[in-house]
Amino acid sequence: MSKNTSGPLKGIKVLELGTLIAGPFCARMLAEFGAEVIKIESPDGGDPIRKWRVLKDGTSLWWSVQSRNKKSLTLNMKHAQGREIARKLALEADIIIENYRPGVLEKWDLGYQQLKAVDPSTIMVRLSGFGQTGPMKDLPGFGAIGESMGGLRYVSGHADRPPVRVGVSIGDSVAALHGVIGAMMALRHRDATGGKLKGEGQMVDVALYESVFNLMESLVPEFDHAGVVRERTGGSLPGIVPSNTYTTKDGENIVIAGNGDAIFKRLVLAMGRIDLAGNPELERNDGRVKHTQMIDDAIQAWCDTQTIASALEVLKAADVPAGKIYSVRDMMSDPQFLAREMFEQHQFADGTPVKLPAISPKLSATPGHTKWLGPTLGQHNDEVLLSLGYSPDAIAAMKQDGVL
Template identity: 75%
Template sequence: MAAQKHGPLAGIKVLELGTLIAGPFCSRMLAEFGAEVIKIESPEGGDPIRQWRVLKDGTSLWWSVQARNKKSLSLNMKSPEGQEIARRLALDADIIIENYRPGVLEKWNLGYESLKAINPATIMVRLSGYGQTGPMRDQPGFGAIGEAMGGLRYVSGHPDRPPVRVGISIGDSVAALHGVIGAMMALRHRDVTGGRWNGKRADQCVAGQGQMVDVALYESVFNLMESLVPEFDVAGVVRERTGGALPGIVPSNTYTTKDGENIVIAGNGDAIFHRLMKAIQRNDLADDVQLMRNDGRVPRTAEIDGAIQVWCDTQTIDSPLSILQAADVPVGKIYSVRDMLSDPQFLARNMFEQHHFEDGTAVKVPAMTPKMSETPGVTQWLGPKLGQHNEEILHQLGYTNEQIAEFAHKNII
């Protein structure tokens, strides 16, 4: 594999074995910051996300972001030849990212233990619904199920209605971020224990110690659930749905303005609460001794929220934003994508990049996050065509033009 030239991960080789969201989002972030990512896709249509949501010329606009900077190798993983090609790529990779059901890679002779026996520096990030162990390991687990089991769905929505989902695939994306964190920690451990494998037999080389990073979707969601467990264990408190409010931290809620816009006001710090009440001309609440601390405000949550909403009922959207910002109170309009694209803060931070499809159509995509002062991420190309890099990758593995043509004839690529 030829290394990318840009970013803090330049020179790191990644093999992506997986589809849809969790695994591909994990490798996407590595690709954005310089890793060379080879994505293996089925020759029969490729990753299903190519056809998800809004399409342009038959390909998802999501794909242009989810697969940017990646190289696409179409490969029939059900064939012995395809498995052998994937195995050669896996043994040469610094990181392997996969999100198949547990056991699938082992069936293809690509399991962690078999790779580790040859390359002790192998790092494999495995993302699945329930992890590689436990009674549920073999069950299919999508992000939505992880959100439900991990506790997020239970606390999302209004108390008098069924739970709701966040408007994005948050469970998959949170798992992907845990995969990135695990991969970086594993790379660090490998480097301090000896470094990259030199291609010799395991008993003939001193390589760094690789490891398996086992990411379960439900555990990744569960990891975000703040004080959920100790509150129940010690105090018997089950956190419930509270709509737009932040329970036990007052005031922090969503309010509606006179013109029907929604804003979030977070006046839950003691000094902030005092400034907020002054700003909405409720000196009586600002000076109320009982409300000077959060534990005194919690029993009077409805009263405080009511006072803020009464004030918002008299204001159009720009007014509360300017008044509360001037009072140094955290406040923000709830943005749609239309708001983001014209917002001075987004624009000042260069949060959008403009690129072009092959037909010349311009497209904006999100810029890289996080921002790095010395080694920022770079979009080198948008999501590739299926099999776009077949010849390049196979030539680097040592296959001849004749062999590649034979692979194509036999529908292996």
């Protein structure tokens, strides 16, 4: 099958009105699969993520990934003409993505209802801390707050210590993925009801805390029906035994998931623990749960005799799911990552090489494609404005007047 690298979203226009993580990550995925994404940035420095974490020549390395394939248009949204241009782009777009506090777009005449009144096919993805309704809708809500309120932080870490965070902005990223899913479903519905000209658009209301809450498995029915509050349990998976993190004699961390009944038997036999393999109380998960500590201690005692390499070799031969906990250094040289082409080689404008993470998921016929790295601030001003019908003289005047 031949591959079409223009992407499955070729012809879809997206307007990104947002900064930092959730909204831009949502738009990034659409851009990676062929959508034309125009990102509006403030002329005064642009998206703050341009200055986050590790910088190269004053610009974040994160920016090269988060804004790849996007077009940067600077607009002063305090200026009437800036808001007018944004409105034109919004009414042209198939999808609008925004992550301002509720009410901000309405002040700019860019709210969902305001646009829908002109174009009923408008699709707007709105990402915010607490959603567009409810008593907390006007409060600031970053991913860390969403992770806390949505339940993730409460169950993360060890029981005798305060909750910990995941080492990345998982709340924002999970919300972004919900935004992508919602956008695709809304686009499908619009196309099924008449397309861009006649179809029915809708608002996709994504709250960060609800996106995290959506991941929390059986949390609610366990509490409602059985009064169980899931607590922090370190590296283990409560109620599913054994599934934990152990340490080998060379100081490496290994995750061993021997929680399937047949898998557990293969695991303990590979460890030389025939006594555990023959114990009828341990044949099923509900029986093993009662002996969690004993089983974990036995696995750790075995790991104390193994290097990471020997442990993985034994467990692989026994068909037991296990894996080393990888750092990025491990990933960059790992045969699986390399075989799956999970790194892309690019270069900055000055010719300096840089690797980026490859695009996921992998589509067999219309895979994602990196066309360019994150743009310089306002790099596409002229291109976008000329496409809207503004003349070079008008664009020059807007630059003079502080619109761009």
